[in-house]
Amino acid sequence: MSRKPTILAAVLAALPFSILAADPTLAPVVVTASKEQAPPLATTIDAADAQTLRAATSDTASLLRDVPGVSLYGAGGVSSLPAIHGLADDRLRIKVDGMDLIASCPNHMNPALSYLDPSNVGSLKVYAGITPVSLGGDSIGGTIIADTPAPTFAAPGQGSLFKGEAGAFYRSNGNAKGANLSATYATESFSMTYSGATAESENYDAGGDFKNFTATGRPGHALPRDEVGSTAYETRNHTLGFAFKGGNHLFEAKLGYQDVPYQLYPNQRMDMLDNEQTRLNLRYLGQFDWGKLEARAYYEKVDHFMDFGDDKQVLYGGLPGMPMKTEGKTNGASVKADIALTQQDLLRVGGEFQRYRLDDWWPPVVGSMGMGPNTFLNINDGERDRTALFGEWEKRLSPQWLTLLGIRYERVSTDAGPVHGYNTAYFPTSIIGMDMMSQKRDASNFNNSDRSQTDNNLDLTALARYTVSANGDIEVGVARKVRSPNLYERYSWSTAGMMAIMNNYVGDGNGYLGNPDLKPEKAYTVSSTFDWHAAERDWEFKATPYYTRVNDYIDAVQWNGATNVARNPQLANQFTVLKYANQSARLYGLDLSGKMPLGRSGIGAFGFKGLLNYTDGENRDTGNDLYNIMPLNARLTLTHQYGGWDNAVELVMVKSKNDVSDVRNEIKTSGYGLINLRASHSWQQARVDFGIENLFDKRYDLPTGGAYTGQGTTMGINSIPWGIAVPGMGRSIYAGVNYKF
Numbered sequence: 001m002s003r004k005p006t007i008l009a010a011v012l013a014a015l016p017f018s019i020l021a022a023d024p025t026l027a028p029v030v031v032t033a034s035k036e037q038a039p040p041l042a043t044t045i046d047a048a049d050a051q052t053l054r055a056a057t058s059d060t061a062s063l064l065r066d067v068p069g070v071s072l073y074g075a076g077g078v079s080s081l082p083a084i085h086g087l088a089d090d091r092l093r094i095k096v097d098g099m100d101l102i103a104s105c106p107n108h109m110n111p112a113l114s115y116l117d118p119s120n121v122g123s124l125k126v127y128a129g130i131t132p133v134s135l136g137g138d139s140i141g142g143t144i145i146a147d148t149p150a151p152t153f154a155a156p157g158q159g160s161l162f163k164g165e166a167g168a169f170y171r172s173n174g175n176a177k178g179a180n181l182s183a184t185y186a187t188e189s190f191s192m193t194y195s196g197a198t199a200e201s202e203n204y205d206a207g208g209d210f211k212n213f214t215a216t217g218r219p220g221h222a223l224p225r226d227e228v229g230s231t232a233y234e235t236r237n238h239t240l241g242f243a244f245k246g247g248n249h250l251f252e253a254k255l256g257y258q259d260v261p262y263q264l265y266p267n268q269r270m271d272m273l274d275n276e277q278t279r280l281n282l283r284y285l286g287q288f289d290w291g292k293l294e295a296r297a298y299y300e301k302v303d304h305f306m307d308f309g310d311d312k313q314v315l316y317g318g319l320p321g322m323p324m325k326t327e328g329k330t331n332g333a334s335v336k337a338d339i340a341l342t343q344q345d346l347l348r349v350g351g352e353f354q355r356y357r358l359d360d361w362w363p364p365v366v367g368s369m370g371m372g373p374n375t376f377l378n379i380n381d382g383e384r385d386r387t388a389l390f391g392e393w394e395k396r397l398s399p400q401w402l403t404l405l406g407i408r409y410e411r412v413s414t415d416a417g418p419v420h421g422y423n424t425a426y427f428p429t430s431i432i433g434m435d436m437m438s439q440k441r442d443a444s445n446f447n448n449s450d451r452s453q454t455d456n457n458l459d460l461t462a463l464a465r466y467t468v469s470a471n472g473d474i475e476v477g478v479a480r481k482v483r484s485p486n487l488y489e490r491y492s493w494s495t496a497g498m499m500a501i502m503n504n505y506v507g508d509g510n511g512y513l514g515n516p517d518l519k520p521e522k523a524y525t526v527s528s529t530f531d532w533h534a535a536e537r538d539w540e541f542k543a544t545p546y547y548t549r550v551n552d553y554i555d556a557v558q559w560n561g562a563t564n565v566a567r568n569p570q571l572a573n574q575f576t577v578l579k580y581a582n583q584s585a586r587l588y589g590l591d592l593s594g595k596m597p598l599g600r601s602g603i604g605a606f607g608f609k610g611l612l613n614y615t616d617g618e619n620r621d622t623g624n625d626l627y628n629i630m631p632l633n634a635r636l637t638l639t640h641q642y643g644g645w646d647n648a649v650e651l652v653m654v655k656s657k658n659d660v661s662d663v664r665n666e667i668k669t670s671g672y673g674l675i676n677l678r679a680s681h682s683w684q685q686a687r688v689d690f691g692i693e694n695l696f697d698k699r700y701d702l703p704t705g706g707a708y709t710g711q712g713t714t715m716g717i718n719s720i721p722w723g724i725a726v727p728g729m730g731r732s733i734y735a736g737v738n739y740k741f
């Protein structure tokens with residue numbers, strides 16, 4: 001630690017000199033964020049934007065941190081879960097290369113964006129307000145469209161081309177390092193690309209004075225005092241793509257393979273100790289006189305394994321661990337046509353199909369009376385199938401007015417087979433005995449219940465965009481969106497605390513119990529965006545107020561496993577078991593964002609960027625605040641460009657979180673401010689990035705990072721102390737290089 005300020009001072013001291021030393025006549029690589037202008041407004045992070053952050057992070061979701069309306073649920077080092085306007089995870093539609101990937105893990109450790117390395121991002125488009133039905137489905141919040149780079153072909157007459165890119169990074173906090181390589185060989189009609197990336201990190205240190213469990217004298221694996229337990233990871237991603245182009249037809253085949261040897265979780269009782277994904281994605285895209293036709297078919301298989309990582313420990317009878325396995329298989333297909341009816345009318349019609357199979361089972365632990373002799377079947381033969389049809393009509397009424405009307409019907413069927421616990425015998429005397437008793441009762445209740453459910457979901461969207469002048473646009477939209485429960489929400493069945501805490505994908509440390517009778521969530525949203533800007537967008541200011549009412553919102557009620565009824569009174573200041581329940585909720589808020597030039601002088605062009613997000617969420621049935629709502633936060637950035645230099649100083653400000661979900665005993669967090677520094681220099685082929693995150697090594701808690709469960713005996717529901725939030729990362733100095741050939 002003592003060395004860091006010295007390095008820091010050296011970097012800071014060197015900055016102005018290196019700026020002066022740079023030759024301004026060298027052609028800079030132009031880095032601009034492209035903003036889509038067609039309705040509805042989407043914010044796009046392109047490959048160049050991603051590049052400015054990827055030396056600082058290996059978590060693709062965190063590339064969205066500058067996008068208005070987006071916040072992140074903390075999770076593993078490469079797997080944070082995006083939230084848009086207070087709705088997160090399965091409530092959002094997140095497509096990676098057109099695939100609706102599903103987090104199969106009972107802790108959602110493997111969400112869609114965790115399969116995409118930041119170095120392989122072609123673009124990330126965020127629809128924060130109203131999502132068109134063609135890009136939605138089975139979700140009630142916004143949509144994130146993530147795509148790998150589009151295939152490139154040789155120019156006519158060029159014959160063939162070979163090109164590629166290689167990069168590496170290092171980050172001081174956690175001793176994180178990684179590398180990426182991509183190479184393309186292409187002719188005018190054929191293109192082949194390999195992309196690979198690896199990243200690994202040890203546990204990170206919190207800023208300032210964090211006292212982990214070791215520092216506070218709790219039992220468990222001993223760690224240096226500032227270290228945040230269970231934050232290490234190692235990940236490897238590979239994709240191999242083939243593309244054929246003939247006339248107006250494009251055919252693509254993409255193979256993907258991900259192997260994560262470990263990704264530890266500071267806010268889960270378990271750690272990911274292996275995640276292997278294989279996927280195949282086929283796509284056809286055709287241009288015709290009448291419009292565009294796109295068809296896709298994909299297959300994905302995930303093998304996921306969890307147990308306690310090094311920082312967690314089992315004291316229950318000195319047993320070696322608690323292995324948990326998950327297998328998910330997804331088959332999907334979609335067809336979409338964009339039909340130009342007239343010059344002013346565009347019709348989008350399409351259909352989607354998805355077949356998902358899930359097994360989640362926990363093998364017996366040899367020698368354990370509590371965890372054996374049988375396998376614990378958490379989800380057995382889980383099924384979730386979706387069939388959807390949609391139509392969307394985009395009309396330009398006049399040069400000023402553009403409207404979009406959409407309707408989408410989606411049928412979602414779910415089911416799960418019969419289950420049993422570790423041991424169906426009855427041990428009346430111990431805590432373990434009580435767990436066994438409830439497992440027998442719970443399994444029997446579950447097996448006798450009607451578990452097959454079919455939901456008929458209808459989404460409706462209406463959107464209008466009015467161009468006031470060359471300097472202003474207004475967009476107003478209303479939508480009804482529906483999401484069916486996921487398999488864990490419907491079918492996890494054990495009330496026993498020790499089992500329920502393994503079914504948790506919000507990181508609050510509690511246990512969750514499914515509910516086969518859950519109905520789909522229906523959201524009604526009104527949102528508008530006021531967009532003032534210079535004709536060339538040298539400056540811009542956007543405001544997006546929104547309001548959402550959700551009927552049958554899937555929240556949770558505290559559950560008493562012994563009596564098998566809702567708990568009353570509630571347990572406070574401890575971890576508890578909750579059962580999913582349909583309630584109602586409302587969310588509202590405001591995003592503000594803008595940028596302006598601050599002038600140009602002999603030492604370059606300066607600019608200012610700002611972003612502010614506010615969300616309020618309430619459960620209308622209980623009056624409780626909704627869980628994991630990011631408090632008021634703002635991000636102010638001073639930018640500087642000179643020759644090939646592109647630099648920034650960033651101030652992040654977050655208010656304290658006092659609005660918490662009482663039913664989940666959510667932890668309050670204090671407000672904080674952080675300073676980040678970034679610098680980069682680009683040449684024709686090479687680029688270097690370096691910077692410092694959390695310059696002053698500030699201690700802060702992640703407001704949506706959940707409860708700290710990263711150390712010790714996490715197996716018992718209250719065997720670790722309640723009330724400690726996961727702290728954010730302390731100062732990290734990083735550098736990255738990238739070379740294009």
Ligand SMILES: [Cu+2]
Pocket residue numbers: 105106107108109110271272304305306
């Ligand atoms: Cu997992």
